[in-house]
Amino acid sequence: MNKLILTVLFTVTQLCNYTFAQVENTNTEIPFSNSIKGIPRILHYTKNDFNSDTQFWSMCQDKDGVLYFGNNEGVLIYDGEHWQYIHLPNRSSMRSLLQAKDGTIYAGGFNDFGTIEKDEFGKYQYNSLMHLIRVEDKNLENLWDVQEVQGHIVFRSFRMLVAISNNKAITLPPPNGSQFTFSTEVNNRYYVQDNEGLKHLDLNSMEFSSFVEPEEINHEDIVELLPGNSDNELLAFTKQGSIFKIDPETTEVTFWKSILKSSSNNLITCGLKAATGDYYLGTLSTKVIALNKFGEEISNDTFYNLQDKTVLNIFESNEGNIWALLNNGLDCIDISSPVSLLFENASIFDVLFEGNSMYIASNQGVFYCDDISKSSNLSRSNFVKIQGLEGQVWSLKKVNGQIICGHDRGLFVVSKDKSKKLSELQGIWKVVPIKGFANHYLVCTYETMYLMSFSEKDGFKLEHKIQGFNESSRDIVQTEEPGVFWVCHGYKGVFKVKINDEYTRVISVEHYRDQNGLPSAFNINVFKWNNDVVFTSNEGVYTYNEKENQFLPHEELSKILGKNASIRKIIEHNDKTWFVQDEEAGYFYNNDDTGNLYKGLFLQLKGSFSKGMECIIPVGSNLVLMGTVTGLYAFELDQTANKINHETNIISISYKNAAEEVNGKLVTGSDNFQILPNLSSTITFEFASPSFNDKTNVQFSYKLEGLDESWSAWQETPFKEYSHIKAGEYIFKVKARSLLGETAEPANYYFKILPAWYQSQWAITIYVIAAFLLILITVMWVKRKIFIENEKVRKEEFKARKVLELEIEQMKLQQDKERMQRVKEKLEYDVIDKSKELANYTMLLVKKQEAMTELKKELNELKTVARNDTMRKKVRDLIRKITVNLDDKEYVQIFEANFERVHHQFFQNLKSSFPDLTQKELRLCALVKMSLSNKDISQMFNISVRGVETARYRLRKKLNLEHEDNMVDFFEKFDPPKVEKTH
Numbered sequence: 006m007n008k009l010i011l012t013v014l015f016t017v018t019q020l021c022n023y024t025f026a027q028v029e030n031t032n033t034e035i036p037f038s039n040s041i042k043g044i045p046r047i048l049h050y051t052k053n054d055f056n057s058d059t060q061f062w063s064m065c066q067d068k069d070g071v072l073y074f075g076n077n078e079g080v081l082i083y084d085g086e087h088w089q090y091i092h093l094p095n096r097s098s099m100r101s102l103l104q105a106k107d108g109t110i111y112a113g114g115f116n117d118f119g120t121i122e123k124d125e126f127g128k129y130q131y132n133s134l135m136h137l138i139r140v141e142d143k144n145l146e147n148l149w150d151v152q153e154v155q156g157h158i159v160f161r162s163f164r165m166l167v168a169i170s171n172n173k174a175i176t177l178p179p180p181n182g183s184q185f186t187f188s189t190e191v192n193n194r195y196y197v198q199d200n201e202g203l204k205h206l207d208l209n210s211m212e213f214s215s216f217v218e219p220e221e222i223n224h225e226d227i228v229e230l231l232p233g234n235s236d237n238e239l240l241a242f243t244k245q246g247s248i249f250k251i252d253p254e255t256t257e258v259t260f261w262k263s264i265l266k267s268s269s270n271n272l273i274t275c276g277l278k279a280a281t282g283d284y285y286l287g288t289l290s291t292k293v294i295a296l297n298k299f300g301e302e303i304s305n306d307t308f309y310n311l312q313d314k315t316v317l318n319i320f321e322s323n324e325g326n327i328w329a330l331l332n333n334g335l336d337c338i339d340i341s342s343p344v345s346l347l348f349e350n351a352s353i354f355d356v357l358f359e360g361n362s363m364y365i366a367s368n369q370g371v372f373y374c375d376d377i378s379k380s381s382n383l384s385r386s387n388f389v390k391i392q393g394l395e396g397q398v399w400s401l402k403k404v405n406g407q408i409i410c411g412h413d414r415g416l417f418v419v420s421k422d423k424s425k426k427l428s429e430l431q432g433i434w435k436v437v438p439i440k441g442f443a444n445h446y447l448v449c450t451y452e453t454m455y456l457m458s459f460s461e462k463d464g465f466k467l468e469h470k471i472q473g474f475n476e477s478s479r480d481i482v483q484t485e486e487p488g489v490f491w492v493c494h495g496y497k498g499v500f501k502v503k504i505n506d507e508y509t510r511v512i513s514v515e516h517y518r519d520q521n522g523l524p525s526a527f528n529i530n531v532f533k534w535n536n537d538v539v540f541t542s543n544e545g546v547y548t549y550n551e552k553e554n555q556f557l558p559h560e561e562l563s564k565i566l567g568k569n570a571s572i573r574k575i576i577e578h579n580d581k582t583w584f585v586q587d588e589e590a591g592y593f594y595n596n597d598d599t600g601n602l603y604k605g606l607f608l609q610l611k612g613s614f615s616k617g618m619e620c621i622i623p624v625g626s627n628l629v630l631m632g633t634v635t636g637l638y639a640f641e642l643d644q645t646a647n648k649i650n651h652e653t654n655i656i657s658i659s660y661k662n663a664a665e666e667v668n669g670k671l672v673t674g675s676d677n678f679q680i681l682p683n684l685s686s687t688i689t690f691e692f693a694s695p696s697f698n699d700k701t702n703v704q705f706s707y708k709l710e711g712l713d714e715s716w717s718a719w720q721e722t723p724f725k726e727y728s729h730i731k732a733g734e735y736i737f738k739v740k741a742r743s744l745l746g747e748t749a750e751p752a753n754y755y756f757k758i759l760p761a762w763y764q765s766q767w768a769i770t771i772y773v774i775a776a777f778l779l780i781l782i783t784v785m786w787v788k789r790k791i792f793i794e795n796e797k798v799r800k801e802e803f804k805a806r807k808v809l810e811l812e813i814e815q816m817k818l819q820q821d822k823e824r825m826q827r828v829k830e831k832l833e834y835d836v837i838d839k840s841k842e843l844a845n846y847t848m849l850l851v852k853k854q855e856a857m858t859e860l861k862k863e864l865n866e867l868k869t870v871a872r873n874d875t876m877r878k879k880v881r882d883l884i885r886k887i888t889v890n891l892d893d894k895e896y897v898q899i900f901e902a903n904f905e906r907v908h909h910q911f912f913q914n915l916k917s918s919f920p921d922l923t924q925k926e927l928r929l930c931a932l933v934k935m936s937l938s939n940k941d942i943s944q945m946f947n948i949s950v951r952g953v954e955t956a957r958y959r960l961r962k963k964l965n966l967e968h969e970d971n972m973v974d975f976f977e978k979f980d981p982p983k984v985e986k987t988h
Contacts, residue, residue: 041377041628043345043639044384048701049312050335055081055088061330064320065102065110069654070696072322073110073121074335075099080112080121082129084656084693085700086723091129093117101151105158113148113160118167126668127657137174138167152190155208159195161188166197168208177206180213189230191239194253198227203241217241221258222249229276231284234298242286244272248300262300275318277327279340285327287316293329293338306384311336324698341698343606343641344745347383348372352615353632356622357401357408363388364408364419365637366398371410373422393417393424399479400435404446405459411435416448416457418465428467430455434479441487445508447471449478456508473511474502482531482538491531491538491549495617498526499540499556522556523547528617532575534562534582535595541572565593565600573616578623585619588612590631605746606640607631609702651696651749653705653741658754660685669756679756683732683764688756691724694741694749702744711735732760861887914979919963926960933957934976 052059055074063075074081079092080099093099097115104110110121112131119133135143142165150161160167163184166177179185183200190196195206196216203217217227225243230251233240239251241258246265251258264286265271272289279285283303284296292311295303308329315332322328325341348365355366361376365388372388380387400411401419410417410424411433418425432451439445448455448467453475456468480493488508492500501515518526524544531540539559540547546562549555558568566572566586574585581592589611591604613633614620620632627643658669662684673679681688690707697703704719711733719742735758740751762768861884868880915930916922922930932942939953946953961968966975 041347041624041630041639042382042641043347043637044306044382045342045345046339047308047310048337048339050337051312052334055083055090055335057081057088057090059331059333060317061335062098062100062317063102064318064328064330065104066320066322067104067110068108069652070323070694072328072695073102073104073112074330075102075112075114079114080129080131082121084654084695085697085703086693087656087691089129091121091131093119093131094133098147100147100149101160103151103153103158105153111151111158111160113151115147116143116145118145118148118151118160125670125672127655127671128668134169134174137169137172138176142167142176150188152188152195154190154193154195157208159188159190159206159208161185161197166206168211170208175211177211187227191230191232192236192253196230203227203230216256217249217251217258223247223260228273229286231276231278234282240278240284242273242276244274246271246273264294264296264302274316277319277321279321279327280325281340285319285321287319287329288314289316290314292316293319293327303381306386307338307382323696326698337700339699342745344609345382345639347630347637347639348385348388349636350385351636352634353620353637354399354615354618355401355620356630356632356637357403358624359403359408362421364401365632366401366410367632368397370395371398371401371419371424375421389422391419391422391424393426394419399433402436404436404438404465405444407465409436409465411449416467427465430467434477437481437483439508440483442508447478447481447490449481451477451479454478469509471504471508471510474500474514476500480530482533484538491540493529493531493540495529496527498523499529499531517556521554528571528573530573530617534575534577539575541575543571544569546572546575565602573614574619574621576621576623579626581623583621583623583629585614585621588614588616590614590619590621592629603746605742605744605748606642608742608746609744610638651694651741651747653692653694653739653749653752655690655692655737655739655752655754657691658689658756660688662686671754673753673755675755677755678734679754681756681758683759683761685758686729688727688730689724690726690737690739690754692739692741692752693723694743697741697743697745697747697749699743699745699747703741704744705739705741707737707739709735709737716740730758732758732764857887911976911979915976918979922963926956926963929953929956929960930976933960933972936973 057079058077061074061076065073067073070085072083074083075098077098079090079096080102082089082091093112093114095115095117097117099112099114101113102110103112112119112121117133117135119131119135121129121131123129144164145160145162145167146164148160148162148167152159156170158169160169163186164178166185166188168175168177179199181199181201185197185199187198187203188196195208197204197206197213200219202215202219202221204213205216206213222241222243225245225247227241228244229242231240231242232238233250237252237254239253240261241249241251243249245263246269247263248261249258250261265273270289271291273286273294274289275287277285282298284298286294286296288294292314293308293316295307297303311329311331313331313333313336316329317332318330320328320330322337327338327340329336329338348367351365351367351369351372353365353367357364357366361378363374363377365372369390371391371394372385373391374383374388377383377387394410394412394417397413398410399413402409402411408419410419413432415429415431416427416433416436418427430448430450434449434451436457437447437449439447444459446457446459448457454471456471458466458468460466474492476492476494476497478492482491483489484491488504488506490502490504492502494500498516498518501517502511503513504510505512517523523529523540524542528543529540530542531538533539537548537559539562540549540556545568546559546566547556548559550557562572562575566584570586571588572584572586573588574583574590576583577595580595582595583590583592585591586602586604589604590607591602593600593602610631610633613635615632615634620630620637622630622632624630627641629640629642631638631640655671658671658679659666660669660681661667662682663686669679669681692705692707694703702721703723704721705723706716706719707713707725708716709727712727712730712735716738725737725739735756737754737756738751741749759765760768864880864884864887868877868884911934912927912931915927929942932945937945939950939957943950943953957972961970961972964972964975966972
């Protein structure tokens, strides 16, 4: 039990983490390979898609591939990406639609018919043509059919036919007052049915002729008249399910077959003959019935998934797809697609063919179809699950005429819907034949390898385990050297294993990781290609160089597949090599030197492969089967060679001018740029490629020349917005591709965003002129500035020279001043000295006067005491001389002169302040200034002290001095300021 649990856990681990090699299968060449086709895809369109009424009556397609659908509300127009809706003026149902040979779309509703045209802005408009008919004929009611025949467009209602040609209309009522219940065009002949049977109308003569009488078709109602298998055969399909063959030349009618039971309540509602020659008939309650050209019913599995049982009309598109117009919705049956689903809702790991039988290995077991040639469209319902093989199946291989199944639960032999277990061994990847050892095989398991033999007597026999190697051997390739195998492990790298001749044990193992040239030990797979052993990795393809013991990039495959791409698979088959590159499957031609890779057809499977276990089964030269996690798909390669010129269409452009959204014209060219205003803030381009066969898986890439440097990545968004593009000329380019490999030519849109008024040509001219004037003014200003600066410099230099000269002069003056100051100081000191001398001299004079006065006094006393006249006479002479000397004023004048010289500024200041002072008063001022006492002054003036006081009193009055004012201090004010002595 524990061993079983461990085995299961190991299986899950291997499935999740390991990488694996290709499934070897040599039994893919089968005679009916081109007939293997699965159920075509059905695309459902509901109200959520088109947002309109879900009951559809008519359909057509224009030359660009755009589809038009008539429903109860008007016309829905679909370009593969966008739905547009237009309605008739009376908002009636749109019963009939037709694209004429000149490309005009005609539409008919209730009491109205006209054309649908696209204007220059990409918007569709309805233009009524009711003015072409007479007023009395305008009560047409519903116009159920419209055909183009013999140069006329013919509308049919129950009441009349309206034939339009050269902008003129002719109305034709039914003969004998009956009703027109059916009309069609076959081989440019117009047929219409009324109560009298099926008639032919010649549009040139406007005459009816009987074609089929009601009795000839058992009074049944014809719903379709289609070409038969030859030019002289028509097939009439009736509501009741009968098919009649009609010879258009002899009008002979023959009942062919009935496709509805007589007791059935079902009805045929519509029909068409497809380009393939098959017939598709819509029914009232059983969806679509398909018949081949022999009238044999084709498997109805194709139409099993239609979303409604009632088909009101049916249409074949230009791409070959069948559209079913339902009572509730729209369905597209992708008949023409080169891709079909053979087996769904399972992960597929291997496929094997044996004769007409087909085996599928899946995660749910092995499924078996006994004879695939019996069904034109294979589906899961054609397969049965083989009992006993439920669970994970890894491989199927035909060995010695028997089918060996590698299973999670062991090794099995499969025969049709039976299986037989060979051993109790579990976890089997696959069985590998041993070259050079006939009827012996390696059984590769999750943990090691075993030897298995085969004999006619005993059949398959598991011999023994090969000792010495205990790793998963899912990915294994034998070399040319006997007993040497390359084994790759998903996480551990590459092993080179050598087994002994008896295949009992491994005698040598060389283990390679990333030290020997491999980019990593992870995700390495080994394959045989062009007789070389090659190793795929996350970074290209390598080969082993034995001499250097290194893994080197494979020169040829690296050139084709790239050195840095993640390669997961390489299968060489006939003239092609199949690969999986970056999760995309594809192939290249072995002898194609261009190295072109063909991956477009398989893009829809990107990301759906089982990583490391990709299942690619080439079948013949033009068919390949691919297994994914969602099922098994068949791809018809020859259809990819059918090159159709697809175009990408820009269907609308709009921009916001301020707050208003404006539509731009669609027609542009290199000489016809669409002009957009400068205020275009957001520009939106909408695009589509309606001619693609696959309209649901379309991708776009775009580029705005003038803004984008390269094309954008492929994306499904069918529009692109640009915001705030600056003024200039631009070319918007967009290209498209489908996931079926279809590509479309790029569409170009030329437009120009006007500059703002301040960016316009005249503004630029003004700017240039202004700039020129500004430059000129600037040059002149600069020159003026330079001149002013030069003048300023010259003035500064002149001023500097003047300043220098002034400074020099100032220095000279300062020197002179200092010299004068020194002279003045000297003079002042001399004055001081003189003043001192004068003061001393004055004091000497005073002393002299005193002495003389004393001497005179003593002489007077001596005279009185003199005894003789001679002595008295001599005394009197002396007294007289002394008196004369005392009265002599010469010394006073000398004093005054010297005092004035010494105190010249004093006298000048005093005289200027008091010009009325007398000479005697000036003398008194000088003596007072010298601080002499009244007594000294009286002696100098030879007057009494009282006289001096009187004189001083008078002087005070003149000087306006109060009694308490000090005269000495007063006179100091009149002295010049003293100069401090400089050193």
